[in-house]
Amino acid sequence: NKDKYLFHSFGIKSLAKNPVIIADPSRIHDYFVSEEMINSAVSYFKYFNDNVFKKFNIDLPGKRILDISGDSGAFIKEAEKLGATVAMTEYNLNSVNYARDVYKIESARFDINKDNIAELFPGKFDIILLRAMVMFSLDLNKFLSDLKKIMHKNTLLIYNSCVYPNLAPILRWQFDDY
Numbered sequence: 322n323k324d325k326y327l328f329h330s331f332g333i334k335s336l337a338k339n340p341v342i343i344a345d346p347s348r349i350h351d352y353f354v355s356e357e358m359i360n361s362a363v364s365y366f367k368y369f370n371d372n373v374f375k376k377f378n379i380d381l382p383g384k385r386i387l388d389i390s391g392d393s394g395a396f397i398k399e400a401e402k403l404g405a406t407v408a409m410t411e412y413n414l415n416s417v418n419y420a421r422d423v424y425k426i427e428s429a430r431f432d433i434n435k436d437n438i439a440e441l442f443p444g445k446f447d448i449i450l451l452r453a454m455v456m457f458s459l460d461l462n463k464f465l466s467d468l469k470k471i472m473h474k475n476t477l478l479i480y481n482s483c484v485y486p487n488l489a490p491i492l493r494w495q496f497d498d499y
Contacts, residue, residue, distance in 0.1 A: 353392040353416045362395035370399070373479065381405040384447040387471070389438065390454035394420025394428060397450075401426070408442050412454075433458045439470035446471055451480045 374381060382404030388397040391409030393416050401407045401424075410431035411417050420428040429441040433454060449472065458464050472478070 353411070353413055353419075359393050359395040362392055363399060366396045366399035369396075369481075370403075373481075379448070379477065381448075385444070386448040386450065387442065387446045388450045388452065389431065390452050391420065391428070391450075392416055394424040394426045396452075398424045398426060405448075408446075410438070410441060433464055434460070437467045438464070439467045442471065444471070445473045446476060447473075448477045448479065451478065453481065455480065 373379070381400050383406075384404075385406045386397065386400055386408070388400075388407065388409040391397050391411050394409055394411075397407045397409050398420075408427040408429075409420055410429050411420070412430065412432055414430050417428045417430045420426045427442065430436075431438060431441060434457070449468065455461065455464075468478075
């Protein structure tokens, strides 16, 4: 019984099996469209813009950008405000719908272990963001092979890992049903 795990009494999320998550593992990320996460994404874009795009003289106006694992779309919407044409993927369908319906962003559901990224959007991208998602791939060679199909010779691929294997994420996510 998961309720008897050591850290349960210390306020760690309920460790009971969640039938909603078992039925659709992507639902574990429904919180991506919460106000807190959206505000966090906007703040993180400002940091990312200053410390990556501006620091390395990457101009966004006129660029076609794909944000793979784009949460609610709030992050990449900020790039659109700066003149980029944007698209995004997310594993969580609620987030995909939110990005499409609220931000009017071209968006698609993407499961890195089942889907081919090259089949989701026509054409090539100038910038592709891999944000906190590569670690979920069971076949990185296949994913990268598919990714090449939407890149041109000058595509900038930015890998940004936001999840570090320390005690906090291990305790937070080790019992996820998916």
